[in-house]
Amino acid sequence: DIQMTQSPSSLSASVGDRVTITCRASQSISSYLNWYQQKPGKAPKLLIYAASRLQSGVPSRFSGSGSGTDFTLSISSLQPEDFATYYCQQSYSTPYTFGQGTKLEIK
Amino acid sequence: QLQLQESGPGLVKPSETLSLTCTVSGASISSRNYYWGWIRQPPGKGLEWIGSIYFSGSTYYNPSLKSRVTISVDPSKNQFSLKLSSVTAADTAVYYCADIINPDAFDIWGQGTMVTVSS
Numbered sequence: 001d002i003q004m005t006q007s008p009s010s011l012s013a014s015v016g017d018r019v020t021i022t023c024r025a026s027q028s029i030s031s032y033l034n035w036y037q038q039k040p041g042k043a044p045k046l047l048i049y050a051a052s053r054l055q056s057g058v059p060s061r062f063s064g065s066g067s068g069t070d071f072t073l074s075i076s077s078l079q080p081e082d083f084a085t086y087y088c089q090q091s092y093s094t095p096y097t098f099g100q101g102t103k104l105e106i107k
Numbered sequence: 108q109l110q111l112q113e114s115g116p117g118l119v120k121p122s123e124t125l126s127l128t129c130t131v132s133g134a135s136i137s138s139r140n141y142y143w144g145w146i147r148q149p150p151g152k153g154l155e156w157i158g159s160i161y162f163s164g165s166t167y168y169n170p171s172l173k174s175r176v177t178i179s180v181d182p183s184k185n186q187f188s189l190k191l192s193s194v195t196a197a198d199t200a201v202y203y204c205a206d207i208i209n210p211d212a213f214d215i216w217g218q219g220t221m222v223t224v225s226s
Contacts, residue, residue: 001170034212036154043203043216044154050210087154091211095169096156 002026002090006099012107017078021102023071023088032092035064035073038101039084047086048073080106109133111204111217119198119224125191129204129217130184137162137182142207145178145189147200148219155200159207160187194224 003026013019023033031051036044046055048064051071061076075082083106088099115127127145134141144159158168160178168176177190191198201221205213 032210036213043205043219044213045216046212046214049208049212055214089154089156089212094156094159094167095171096211098154098156100153 001095002029002093002097004088004090004097004099006086006088006102008102009100010103010105012105013078014107015078015080019075019078019104021073021086021088021104023066023073023099025069025071025090025092028068029090029092031067032090033064033066033071034089034091035062036087036089037082037084038087044087078104109206109215111206111215113202113204113217113220115202115220115222117221117223119194119222120226121195121224122193125189125194125198125222125224127189127202127204127220127222128186129188130186131206132185134206135182136180136185136187142211143178143180143187144205144207144213146203146205146213146216147198148203149197149200157189157191157202159211196224198222199224 005024007022033051035048038044052064085101085103110132112130119125142161145157158178160166175192180187201219203219205216208214
């Protein structure tokens with residue numbers, strides 16, 4: 001199985017800050033990397049697919065980059081609604097696997 | 108607008124079979140444009156892919172669950188289903204259904220349904 005490791009596991013930031021979350025795959029996954037946002041008690045929401053493609057309806061302050069084994073999710077200017085847990089997921093090969101999550105909290 | 112809704116028992120006894128249904132609205136489940144999947148999340152933990160089914164009927168399962176999982180489609184009801192046999196407390200989780208877009212990203216999710224395995 002391909003292991004996905006996110007860092008940091010938690011992050012405190014303020015409204016307006018720029019934040020970056022990193023996801024590393026245990027082997028090359030090309031650009032088969034997706035990012036999700038999950039709020040408490042809610043289903044995950046797809047933000048970014050294929051490493052850098054913004055899903056329809058997702059604000060442009062979200063962006064993704066990377067290929068191979070190292071990927072990043074960036075939020076350019078944090079808004080109050082962005083405080084949530086973020087997961088990466090590889091879709092290069094089955095079993096599809098997720099990172100352990102990064103909890104973004106208000107400082 | 109595509110919507111998905113999970114349904115099924117919230118409590119299952121150990122060693123029994125967990126059965127859930129995902130009802131799809133806003134699209135035909137048999138459409139070549141759609142793939143479907145199940146994902147679960149134990150309380151306070153991360154996400155685990157269970158399996159996927161494609162319009163062709165092909166299924167792909169997580170090897171960690173493969174011997175116990177069956178995913179199938181019922182076009183007449185525009186539903187797809189999950190069966191997980193011989194459940195234990197470790198199968199206690201919120202179960203989500205979702206549609207899958209290229210490149211196998213989980214796009215539209217159901218609200219999730221909590222299933223507890225307990226006697």
